[in-house]
Amino acid sequence: MKRLTLREGVILLSVFLIVLLSSYLAASAASTDKWAQWRKSGHANRQLALEEATVEQRQATAAHCGRCHAGQGFLAWLPQLQKGDPGLIQGPGGTPATVGYLSMLGLNKFTVQPQTCTTCHNPDFTLRITGSTPLLPAGFKAEGVGEGALCMTCHNTRNGKIGWNDPDPKRWTAPHTASQADVIMSKNAYFLNYEEMKASPHAAFTGDACVTCHVKLNPESHTFKAQRTVCTNCHGPNFTADAVQKPIRALLHEVEEAIARRVLAAKEKIATIRAWDPKTDQYTPNFAVRGADIVKVELEEIHGQQGLKFVLRDGRELYSQLGDVKDAAGKPVFPTSDVIVRAGWNYWLIEGDDSFGVHNPSFARAVLLRTLEVLQK
Secondary structure, X not given: OOOOOHHHHHHHHHHHHHHHHHHHHHHHHHHHHHHHHHHOXXXXXXXXXXXXXXXXXXXXXXXXXXHHHOHHHHHHHHHHHHOOOOOOOEOHHHOEOOHHHHHHHOOOOOOOOOOOHHXXXXXXXXXXXXXXXXXXXXXXXXXXXXXXXXXXXXOOOOOOOOOOOOOOOOOOEOOOOOOHHHHHOOOOOOOOOHHHOOXXXXXXXXXXXXXXXXXXXXXXXXXXXXXXXXXXXXXXXOOOHHHHHHHHHHHHHHHHHHHHHHHHHOHHHOOEEEEEEOOOOEEEEEEEOOHHHEEEEXXXXXXXXXXXXXXEOOOOEEEEEHHHOEOOOOXXXXXXXXXXXXXXXXXXXXXXXXXXXXXXXXXXXXXXXXXXXXXXX
């Protein structure tokens, strides 16, 4: 083997160092790009983490919201989830987490973090969950969904499994707004036997479910916001999200109107509400309402519960959780067995998915049409 001259060795070493430096700079630039993209995403919202996942705001219930609304909370909850327990963050030895313990984890106003790089990625930058999810708080596993399994771990209704033909859910709960996993996997709707429905092809045949459209086919991958033209990658140049969303938005509006008509039909029974002020986030108990003065009703989600906005004849707007709308005897005008409670769940399930049908067009359409059918009986 020919020995290199000193000059040749210096040249070879220089080339090697240039290649190494170029690779480092490219990796650094890519990392910087992803950081800048992440800063524009909902995952970077520290204000939301402060509001939803700190002991100052939530006390011990930070063990619920902190599972996903805080990076530290997710990392504390993940080992528990992977062992088959999707419940609240636990303290040492499986005891209920105390305010002190949650604060020590970082769920306080001084140290709480949103979903940062380390929330989703291991130290070697592999994803913390891939392939299939553990049992989710929504009461099901999402199997064979590739890298999308990580997204679905938090983006689900988080209120347990729904009995599709249950005549009384015994609660006025709304599905957690991040209902994407339920919708794309065809789960947790009333009136419709979802057990017989298949997951959307977007979950089963795109390779990595959520990640395919929201990251891999997204030039700004770590904003996690799919482009409105992403559908054209598989469905052709003339097919955009609008083609699916327009009819689903129309059906959602019809469901809301159908529920509102049922509420208005019972308005004479309404005597009091626990009025909620969206500006101050405060409640006024036993707020008197003259049902005859209500001229319009809209659906609202108030602190995880189904709610209503009443528009009065004089233009005032009043807000109340559904279970706090009472008659003169102090009983709920709309008990949990009332059909509008299950219909409202279905409305918020599809609305809270936020894709307006794109994630699972057939499921969204079937849920809304079946809901309308039931409401019109």
